[in-house]
Amino acid sequence: MDFSAWGAIFAHWPTDWIIIGAFAIFAALDAMRSGSARIAALVLSLPAALLFTQALPQALFLGPLSAQLTAPLAQVGVFVVIEIVLYIVAHRLIFTFSDGAKPIQALVAGLAAAIVLLVVWLQVPGLDSVWHFGDQVQAVFGEAYRFWWLIGSYIALAAVRS
Secondary structure, three states: OOOHHHHHHOOOOOHHHHHHHHHHHHHHHHHHHOOOOOOOOHHHHHHHHHHHHHHHHOOOOHHHHHHHOOOOOHHHHHHHHHHHHHHHHHHHHHOOOOOOOOHHHHHHHHHHHHHHHHHHHHHHHHHHOOOOOOOOHHHHHOOOOHHHHHHHHHHHHHHHOO
């Protein structure tokens, strides 16, 4: 069997789309295994973390501290810490005891999670230093369409709730 042909197929795909697809598959497999509670918590906590991160410089006690964190990786660290805290809070709020999602529900939940993560990723300046998505991904998921991607993802996730 000629495995070099398989490599040629994936060599022409932009790395951005491979990363997005891998995350969507991982999220779908997790939803099949344990239900959509974790994905729902992630989808709800990501935009909230974005809002909290943008509001942090005006915060009373943490504002001056966050102003000192100007390096992109420091900003990523702040975003990740806020995201982890909000994810735990959201998961505790919406945790459902589920025996797992059906494959189609899991696929829709995985795609919704990937879309929300991607839209939020493009809005957080520090995350751009970790991975910069290409022009094609930014055109599809950028400012002009992000509202529709987010609302569609939330509606889809609500429809497949386990």
